[in-house]
Amino acid sequence: MREPGQDRLGIALTGLSAVVLFVALGMAFLYAPREATMGDVQRIFYFHVASAWVGFFAFFVTFLAGVGYLARGERQWDILALSSVEIGLTFIAMTVVTGSLWARPVWGTYWTWEPRLTISAVQLLIYIAYGMLRAAIDGPRRKARFAAVYGIVAFVTVPLSWFAIRWWRTIHPDILTGGGGMAITSRMVHTLLVSLAAFTLLYASLLRQRVRLERATDALARLRARIETT
Amino acid sequence: MSNLLYLLCAYIVFWALTFVLVFSIWVRQRRLEREIAALQARLEEVGRGKGVASER
Numbered sequence: 001m002r003e004p005g006q007d008r009l010g011i012a013l014t015g016l017s018a019v020v021l022f023v024a025l026g027m028a029f030l031y032a033p034r035e036a037t038m039g040d041v042q043r044i045f046y047f048h049v050a051s052a053w054v055g056f057f058a059f060f061v062t063f064l065a066g067v068g069y070l071a072r073g074e075r076q077w078d079i080l081a082l083s084s085v086e087i088g089l090t091f092i093a094m095t096v097v098t099g100s101l102w103a104r105p106v107w108g109t110y111w112t113w114e115p116r117l118t119i120s121a122v123q124l125l126i127y128i129a130y131g132m133l134r135a136a137i138d139g140p141r142r143k144a145r146f147a148a149v150y151g152i153v154a155f156v157t158v159p160l161s162w163f164a165i166r167w168w169r170t171i172h173p174d175i176l177t178g179g180g181g182m183a184i185t186s187r188m189v190h191t192l193l194v195s196l197a198a199f200t201l202l203y204a205s206l207l208r209q210r211v212r213l214e215r216a217t218d219a220l221a222r223l224r225a226r227i228e229t230t
Numbered sequence: 231m232s233n234l235l236y237l238l239c240a241y242i243v244f245w246a247l248t249f250v251l252v253f254s255i256w257v258r259q260r261r262l263e264r265e266i267a268a269l270q271a272r273l274e275e276v277g278r279g280k281g282v283a284s285e286r
Binding site for chain 2: 025038044094104213224226
């Protein structure tokens with residue numbers, strides 16, 4: 001019999017994401033070749049790009065959930081938006097830190113104020129402020145409405161970050177055009193694709209757990225209200 | 231610092247941040263489940279108490 005709180009799909013998703021993540025890790029170190037110019041430090045790229053992808057995707061989900069909340073006014077959209085921001089923030093922080101660790105040996109500095117990096121830093125701060133905004137507003141409906149609008153507006157940082165390396169002069173590599181001094185081979189592309197799949201599964205698994213957490217918070221609030229009226 | 235050390239640090243950062251996120255969700259979930267169970271038990275107790283009082 002199913003125990004209360006047991007989530008078989010969640011467990012399966014977590015297991016699958018862990019397996020694919022370890023496959024991606026193995027491919028990054030054993031299957032992908034050593035990059036000719038940068039050497040082994042280029043292997044950071046597989047998890048760096050994948051974490052950036054998840055960060056962007058998470059903020060896109062927040063954008064969609066914000067639109068959903070404004071259109072329908074249902075709590076489930078607010079839960080989805082909040083949960084996705086928390087995960088997106090973690091992955092963008094991961095992208096910024098791993099990018100800096102890659103930049104030190106390649107560019108000779110941990111940080112430079114070039115367009116992509118600057119926008120990433122601003123994006124990180126904007127989404128940290130999303131949490132601060134929620135904490136500062138009273139009333140669940142008002143909080144959700146403000147957060148939805150903020151989540152929609154904040155999403156502008158995602159296309160801005162994506163196009164920053166195409167619109168402005170930058171030293172950041174462009175993986176699609178091969179610009180920035182990186183020679184991409186087919187094995188590197190395979191490894192990157194598996195990393196993207198692994199991180200997407202990890203995102204789905206984390207999002208499911210985070211949404212369950214928020215629903216449990218709501219259930220607790222309802223129980224407290226029942227006890228107060230009893 | 232050698233190139234390999236930067237590579238190692240980057241992957242440590244990835245695993246550490248993932249662990250922190252998973253652990254924080256797990257801890258909050260456990261705490262909520264405990265609180266919900268305690269409140270449900272209290273509600274049942276209150277319900278039983280009312281039942282006994284109405285039988286008398």
